Amino acid sequence: MSIWEYANPKKFxxxxxxxxxxISGLAVVFLVGGLVWGxxxxxxxxxxxxxxxxxxxxxxxxxxxxxxxxxxxxxxxxWLVRRHHVSALxxxxxxxxxxxxxxxxxxxxxxxxxxxxxxxxxxxxxxxxFLILFLFYLGYMGLWQAIENPDTAADLTAILxxxxxxxxxxxxxxxxxxxxxxxxxxxxxxxxxxxVADVFWYPALVSIAGFVLLFIALILIRTxxxxxxxxxxxxxxxxxxx
Amino acid sequence: MIRLxxxxxxxxxxxxxxxxxxxxxxxxxxxxVPFGVGPQSSTxxxxxxxxxxxxxxxxxxxxxxxxFQLDFEDGSLDxxxxxxxxxxxxxxxxxxxxxxxxGLALTLAAPVLxxxxxxxxxxxxxxxxxLAIGTPALSMIGAFGAALTVGLKRGGxxxxxxxxxxxxxxxIFGAEVVRRGAEGLAVxxxxxxxxxxxMGALAMLPFAAAxxxxxxxx
Numbered sequence: 001m002s003i004w005e006y007a008n009p010k011k012f013x014x015x016x017x018x019x020x021x022x023i024s025g026l027a028v029v030f031l032v033g034g035l036v037w038g039x040x041x042x043x044x045x046x047x048x049x050x051x052x053x054x055x056x057x058x059x060x061x062x063x064x065x066x067x068x069x070x071x072x073x074x075x076x077x078x079w080l081v082r083r084h085h086v087s088a089l090x091x092x093x094x095x096x097x098x099x100x101x102x103x104x105x106x107x108x109x110x111x112x113x114x115x116x117x118x119x120x121x122x123x124x125x126x127x128x129x130f131l132i133l134f135l136f137y138l139g140y141m142g143l144w145q146a147i148e149n150p151d152t153a154a155d156l157t158a159i160l161x162x163x164x165x166x167x168x169x170x171x172x173x174x175x176x177x178x179x180x181x182x183x184x185x186x187x188x189x190x191x192x193x194x195x196v197a198d199v200f201w202y203p204a205l206v207s208i209a210g211f212v213l214l215f216i217a218l219i220l221i222r223t224x225x226x227x228x229x230x231x232x233x234x235x236x237x238x239x240x241x242x
Numbered sequence: 243m244i245r246l247x248x249x250x251x252x253x254x255x256x257x258x259x260x261x262x263x264x265x266x267x268x269x270x271x272x273x274x275v276p277f278g279v280g281p282q283s284s285t286x287x288x289x290x291x292x293x294x295x296x297x298x299x300x301x302x303x304x305x306x307x308x309x310f311q312l313d314f315e316d317g318s319l320d321x322x323x324x325x326x327x328x329x330x331x332x333x334x335x336x337x338x339x340x341x342x343x344x345g346l347a348l349t350l351a352a353p354v355l356x357x358x359x360x361x362x363x364x365x366x367x368x369x370x371x372x373l374a375i376g377t378p379a380l381s382m383i384g385a386f387g388a389a390l391t392v393g394l395k396r397g398g399x400x401x402x403x404x405x406x407x408x409x410x411x412x413x414i415f416g417a418e419v420v421r422r423g424a425e426g427l428a429v430x431x432x433x434x435x436x437x438x439x440x441m442g443a444l445a446m447l448p449f450a451a452a453x454x455x456x457x458x459x460x
Binding site: 132138143147155167171174175177 | 386390404406407408414418435439453458
């Protein structure tokens with residue numbers, strides 16, 4: 001029993017089918033629970049008023065936007081090293097989900113920033129690096145779409161993902177250098193004194209768990225779809241030959 | 243390797259394409275900016291470093307899609323890939339030829355355009371220095387992007403979408419050097435970081451680009 005067994009598409013789909021209802025159900029429970037708790041049963045912040053509540057969408061979305069890229073990096077590496085097609089397809093499946101989370105984080109941030117900072121957009125390091133992350137996702141998806149041969153596309157996008165990760169990190173620190181920030185520091189780290197108060201912290205945790213589960217569910221569904229699309233393509237090719 | 247470099251240089255000169263075109267593009271971008279933002283020399287002085295760097299970057303981008311495309315179409319890239327020289331070296335040489343025909347020319351032309359944008363007197367040295375140090379990275383990153391998109395029919399647009407985000411750190415540090423230089427501040431930190439990016443790109447990207455070329459030639 002090892003993780004590589006799931007490189008078999010059939011096994012992957014069977015397992016995904018088995019766990020998907022549970023994960024989707026839990027995702028709904030946690031998301032609804034976390035957001036309802038956060039929106040209706042937490043006190044308003046004494047300075048930010050009720051705008052603080054957008055935090056339950058903004059922070060989890062931002063976390064998952066980065067984690068989706070990390071997942072693409074790992075699956076791309078697995079594809080390059082071990083040539084498991086499921087891995088490449090999972091990376092392909094993750095990109096649109098990741099870019100959506102990036103957009104959610106950017107838009108909720110802008111909505112919060114308008115009343116709080118008095119501006120929709122500010123060239124702050126965190127905001128800027130998210131915009132750059134958005135561009136990286138766009139390029140990655142564009143390359144997937146442009147190449148017809150699926151194996152070539154998987155190889156080239158995997159290389160782009162590796163190189164892109166290095167440059168995304170570089171950009172992250174370069175923009176830090178370029179402009180001082182307006183964005184607050186980490187508020188959910190485990191060891192800092194300046195964390196948010198517990199009243200906000202627990203619903204945020206629930207909401208983060210919801211986003212993680214939602215992400216896993218979406219990836220499973222999209223990877224299944226990609227596997228089936230690939231299979232359909234193979235069948236069509238075979239019929240045209242025969 | 244040297245032969246390859248000379249061949250690429252000769253081709254670039256004779257075909258007349260990239261060489262003059264990149265410079266002309268740089269000139270036009272720089273000339274258009276005052277029409278857009280107005281002729282106040284104080285405004286121009288503030289934005290000059292950024293405009294010059296962005297202009298150089300776009301001019302560099304312009305000739306990238308031809309880097310491997312012509313050799314790919316007439317089959318000489320296949321010969322180069324099977325030739326007894328490492329493909330990584332071929333990529334590096336092609337990037338070097340690209341730099342010599344665009345990056346170097348842009349570096350030499352930049353001070354003249356700096357005059358048009360009323361760049362502060364202290365800035366000229368650092369403008370040339372930052373471009374001389376930074377443009378090799380632009381060529382090398384561009385060669386990687388060109389290697390990724392060489393097999394595509396309309397790769398040009400996608401190429402810019404792929405390459406421009408990768409240019410962000412180079413642009414930030416390059417423009418920062420000129421800005422600080424123009425204001426008379428210390429430039430050592432961004433200059434060193436810019437050099438670091440160039441060195442890193444030159445060390446790693448030939449391998450990534452050669453891997454991409456091998457996949458495309460498969």
